Every structure is written in C-alpha cells, then in structure tokens.
Amino acid sequence: MVDLHQEFKNSGFFHEARIDRRSADALVGVAAGLAADGKINQQEAEFLKGWIEVHLCHLGDPVVNILYKRLAAMLSDGVLDAEESVELLEMLHQFAGLPVGSEQIFTTPCGLPLDNPAPTLDWDGRTFLFTGVMAYGPRKECEALIIERGGLIGGSVSKKVHYLVVGSIGNDQWLHSTYGTKIKKAVELREGGAPIAIISEEHWQKVLFG
Structure with a gap:
C-alpha cells in the first residue's frame, strides 16, 4: 500500500491518552452533524475548515491533517464543486463512523463483496x-x-x-x-x-x- 497505513494505525487522533478527548469527540460530532442531511455545501465545508484550524490543527495528527489537507485542496479555487461535495460527504461519514479511541481505524474491506480471486486489471478502454x-x-x-x-x-x-x-x-x-x-x-x-x-x-x- 502507498503511504497511509502506518500513519492511520499510529494516529494520535484515536488514542485518547495523547490528545484532548473533547476536541476529538467534537470533530466526530461536527462530521456527523454536517453529514446528517446527506449533502455538504460550500458554507459547511468552509465552516469545517475553519473549525479544524481553530481546534485541532495544533495536534499535528495524520488523520486530522489528511482531512484538513484534502478539504483545503477542495476549497483552494474558492469553489466546492459537486464531485468534491460528494467526496467530502463520504469522508465525513467515515469520520462519524469511526469509534474514537479505537486502535483499529484502518480496515481493509471484508472479502465478501470483492472478486476472489482478484482479477487482472486492464487499463486501455476500460x-x-x-x-x-x-x-x-x-x-x-x-x-x-x-x-x-x-x-x-x-x-x-x-x-x-x-x-x-x-x-x-x-x-x-x-x-x-x-x-x-x-x-x-x-x-x-x-x-x-x-x-x-x-x-x-x-x-x-x-x-x-x-
């Protein structure tokens, strides 16, 4: 796998002894609240970016940084387009579904829906x-x-x-x-x-x- 496995596994965000638990809980709550209606608009995305800047960026935690960097990239042109909105919504659902304090926060999808054996991948025209x-x-x-x-x-x-x-x-x-x-x-x-x-x-x- 490229990059994130060890970052997520060792993340301080999900280890309450290493961070302010209230801020971690709050981020999960904010994510759940923003995603509750099944859509994310420009104002909500900008609010989340500002909230993280104020409350959590000082942690220097990989999980928070990933969310923040992707969110900042989405808003870098001043517009949250429809595709970015869908992707951000999925990310917030992921955050809202993860139990704070759990060490197992990087999970490979279980095998049931996946092709077994995994197929050969062709690229051209696929x-x-x-x-x-x-x-x-x-x-x-x-x-x-x-x-x-x-x-x-x-x-x-x-x-x-x-x-x-x-x-x-x-x-x-x-x-x-x-x-x-x-x-x-x-x-x-x-x-x-x-x-x-x-x-x-x-x-x-x-x-x-x-």
Missing part, C-alpha cells in the same frame, strides 16, 4: 469507478492515474463499468457487512452476469505500483 475514501489520495488524483493509462472513469455503477475500486480507509460498517449503494448495485450486476469486478484499493495499488 472503465473504472471509485467508492469510499482512497488511502492513495483525493479521488481526482486516483482517476488521473487511470486516464494516464488509457482508462476511462464511470459516472455511476452500470453495465458499462468494468472495475469498481473500494477505498481502503474503511469504517466500522465493514465489520457489520453492510455496504454502500454502489457496491450493492455492482454485486447485483455481477450476479446478473455483467462483466463488472469489485476490487480493493490494495489490489488496485499493487497492480499500479508493484
């Missing part, structure tokens, strides 16, 4: 779609790697999609075998004979980087 939060980085950067290799990016789960890549920054939902709507739809299509493969980000990264 359509990829991402779901969840990617350890590699912002979704646009992940998509750029596909496009550079001649692949295509899908807009939604359909029979035209060849690979659904499941982000590796998981939450406790995986432990209860519940999956997002993209994965459920992909499973239905796969069981119906559609040539769509559901793969982990770990497999995707291994093929990309060896």
